[in-house]
Amino acid sequence: MRWICLLLVLCGMAGKLIAQSPAGKGYADTIHAGGYQDLLAEARPETSQDTLILRDSLLLPITYIDSAALNAVPLIFLPDSLIKDTLKYEFTKIKDVAYRTKLTKELYKLVFVNPIPDRLNVMRTQNSEERFSGYAGKTIRNISVKVLPPYGTSVYDTTYYEESLGWLQTAANKTHMRTAVNTVRKQLTLKPGMKLEPFELVQNEIILRRLDYMEDATILVSEVEGHPDEVDLTVICKDEFSWGGSIESNFINSFTLGLKNKNFMKLGHILNYEFSYRGSKDKKWGNMLEYKINSIWGTHFDLWGLYQNDYSQKLVKLSIDRPFLTTTMKWAGGVEASRVFYSENLPDRNVTRLEELFNYHSQDVWLGRSFQLKNRFSYNRNYYLTGRFFTTLFNNRPEVSDDTNHFYYNRLNAFMAFTYTKIKYYKANLIYDFGRTEDIPTGLYAGVTAGYEHSEFENFGYLGMEYHYSHFNKQSERYYSVEAMVGSYVNDEGFERGFINFKAGHISNLISIGNYRFRFYNAVNYIRGIRRYPTDYLYMQEGDIRGFHSDSLRGNQKLSASLATTFFFPYIKKGFRMSATAFVDAGAIAKDNHSLTKSKTYWGLGVALNIRNDNVVFKNVSFRFSWYPTIPVDGRSLQATLSSGIKSGFYNYQVYKPQAFKYE
Numbered sequence: 001m002r003w004i005c006l007l008l009v010l011c012g013m014a015g016k017l018i019a020q021s022p023a024g025k026g027y028a029d030t031i032h033a034g035g036y037q038d039l040l041a042e043a044r045p046e047t048s049q050d051t052l053i054l055r056d057s058l059l060l061p062i063t064y065i066d067s068a069a070l071n072a073v074p075l076i077f078l079p080d081s082l083i084k085d086t087l088k089y090e091f092t093k094i095k096d097v098a099y100r101t102k103l104t105k106e107l108y109k110l111v112f113v114n115p116i117p118d119r120l121n122v123m124r125t126q127n128s129e130e131r132f133s134g135y136a137g138k139t140i141r142n143i144s145v146k147v148l149p150p151y152g153t154s155v156y157d158t159t160y161y162e163e164s165l166g167w168l169q170t171a172a173n174k175t176h177m178r179t180a181v182n183t184v185r186k187q188l189t190l191k192p193g194m195k196l197e198p199f200e201l202v203q204n205e206i207i208l209r210r211l212d213y214m215e216d217a218t219i220l221v222s223e224v225e226g227h228p229d230e231v232d233l234t235v236i237c238k239d240e241f242s243w244g245g246s247i248e249s250n251f252i253n254s255f256t257l258g259l260k261n262k263n264f265m266k267l268g269h270i271l272n273y274e275f276s277y278r279g280s281k282d283k284k285w286g287n288m289l290e291y292k293i294n295s296i297w298g299t300h301f302d303l304w305g306l307y308q309n310d311y312s313q314k315l316v317k318l319s320i321d322r323p324f325l326t327t328t329m330k331w332a333g334g335v336e337a338s339r340v341f342y343s344e345n346l347p348d349r350n351v352t353r354l355e356e357l358f359n360y361h362s363q364d365v366w367l368g369r370s371f372q373l374k375n376r377f378s379y380n381r382n383y384y385l386t387g388r389f390f391t392t393l394f395n396n397r398p399e400v401s402d403d404t405n406h407f408y409y410n411r412l413n414a415f416m417a418f419t420y421t422k423i424k425y426y427k428a429n430l431i432y433d434f435g436r437t438e439d440i441p442t443g444l445y446a447g448v449t450a451g452y453e454h455s456e457f458e459n460f461g462y463l464g465m466e467y468h469y470s471h472f473n474k475q476s477e478r479y480y481s482v483e484a485m486v487g488s489y490v491n492d493e494g495f496e497r498g499f500i501n502f503k504a505g506h507i508s509n510l511i512s513i514g515n516y517r518f519r520f521y522n523a524v525n526y527i528r529g530i531r532r533y534p535t536d537y538l539y540m541q542e543g544d545i546r547g548f549h550s551d552s553l554r555g556n557q558k559l560s561a562s563l564a565t566t567f568f569f570p571y572i573k574k575g576f577r578m579s580a581t582a583f584v585d586a587g588a589i590a591k592d593n594h595s596l597t598k599s600k601t602y603w604g605l606g607v608a609l610n611i612r613n614d615n616v617v618f619k620n621v622s623f624r625f626s627w628y629p630t631i632p633v634d635g636r637s638l639q640a641t642l643s644s645g646i647k648s649g650f651y652n653y654q655v656y657k658p659q660a661f662k663y664e
Helices: 002-019 034-042 067-071 086-098 102-111 130-135 167-175 181-187 198-209
Strands: 051-054 063-066 139-148 214-224 227-239 243-249 254-264 269-278 285-293 302-309 313-322 331-343 358-372 380-396 411-428 438-455 459-473 478-491 494-507 511-513 516-530 557-573 576-590 601-612 620-627 638-644
Touching (some): 086 102, 139 181, 438 478
Antiparallel strands (some): 254 269, 313 331, 459 478, 478 494, 511 516, 601 620
16 A cells, blocks of 8 residues: 555656656647648747747758747647658758758759658647637638548648558548538538537537547638628548457457448448457357447437447447537437346446346436536536436346345436536647547536435435546646545435545646657546445456456455556658557555555556557557566466557546446
8 A cells, every 4th residue: 555655656756847847838849830831931030938939850940930820820730759750850860961051952952852741730739719719709601511531631731642642541542431521511510600609619620520430620710701790611521541440359368359330331320340259258259239320310319229249248229319519509318228138237336246147128318408607717617407217127137135136126217417517628639649639628527416216125315426627737738637426325224335436637748858759647546435235346457457357356445546658759650650658557455344555555567559550440559568566366467468449538528417426
């Protein structure tokens, strides 16, 4: 336990050192402004403190641009640490020497041609609403949509340089079924005739970027000549290559392979199939098939179906759902039905490691209403009322009584929640992903949930409260988050099945050392169960210590902490770009009658190499090697895993159907 405390101190020290770093003080490395090249051409050197220095070590000399002019347009940066192909880098060194005199400069021009830079768009961190605020209240006249091919383009510079692509990229663009314009229109909440609200445009960009078949998206606003109160919108989307895949393996006795079509028939439909093997399980082979339609007929109702048959569960699910996509959306809701033939999990319980799997069917209905409040301190504020009713009825189960097998009770649940949110977004890059625009939420989510559960042998009320706060400092480019939750069922005998949970996290600014960029990531998590069922335990799992799983380590309270750093390598070769992550995780777990501070601490130390190439099916691949100095009786000291996909660690402020808080 004392080692966890030491790790927390190290996290604090890392944050203090980051705060003292000179990085992130208004300096950037490379600029590519798409349609704003004229601004660069007209810029003149300035010497004031407000001057922002922009340097392109590949193509341009040092350029000075006034910061006020920069804030007026959505300028996009291409850091040289990310766009340097090794060959281009050698050309750059020759060019830097040649440009020192007029004679050698002219000789260089006779021999060499400047290479076209790779299009890895990294934007200067900015408030997402700033570039739309000058058009607030104006009427939207027309909305045009432009869909770009997956390779050789950028939403910030739509010029297509086919000659700069390899044969594989060129062939992929020609065979790719580009998303239909009407499909994009169906995802938008914007319509001609509406008044322009800056945050609505920000949220529509986020809606598009979250789609599986979209690599990136932006919205441009242009004034209508002769009509000062009207504007036209241009929605620019860059497609993901429609075929994708996933892979995960521990190189010993398990693997999962996935194949996905993200844009079936150009309609934006998602078809996903996974094949799995678990050599340690009785049922070794598994299959999963998933189909999803986003925004049916432009209603923003999503249709989703799932079939899964593997070692963990066999089930069929079907749902139709309309979430709160934007803060102006007044109504949301959905219906879901499922038939579960066997499963380790329940929809309303956090239960695992049972000897007899669950066999049941369930129905779930929810409805929500939002109420928009006036903005305050540039935050967009709402409160929400949501309600939910669902049932869990077992088809096959062990014998139940008033004091045995509580998890197998047939039950009806009803929940209501009141939620308040305030939120704004920033845009940045190189936080969790390589180059793609990342939306950083900052704000507050506070909610109260009340509910009622009726079962065969007992009835309970439920009360829960949650608080989520995150803050992004634009000047230091550091991110902080705090989460707190408390919830419990209650009857005549008092509180039961309760828990408390506290989380805190920190992400540093993007630090530069030479041509290298890196960030620090710190996190701590504490959870404690209160009067849980005798068989209802917490386990040390992947979210606590990466790659760590144990059925023998269990208790009612646990504490975990993590310190990691990710290096973004400055080279691209044949479309491959890399980052490396080093991490130290620690955790302790104990039962109610034991002290957590005196419990044994378990560690995970390791490195992960992350590789991305947009030209291949498995575009994101991560190889992770972990070492665990202390292991339980069912653990392994070394582990190597291969996986795909990049997960965002930002809290999702979107309000959804109410539920009992998860105990895990």
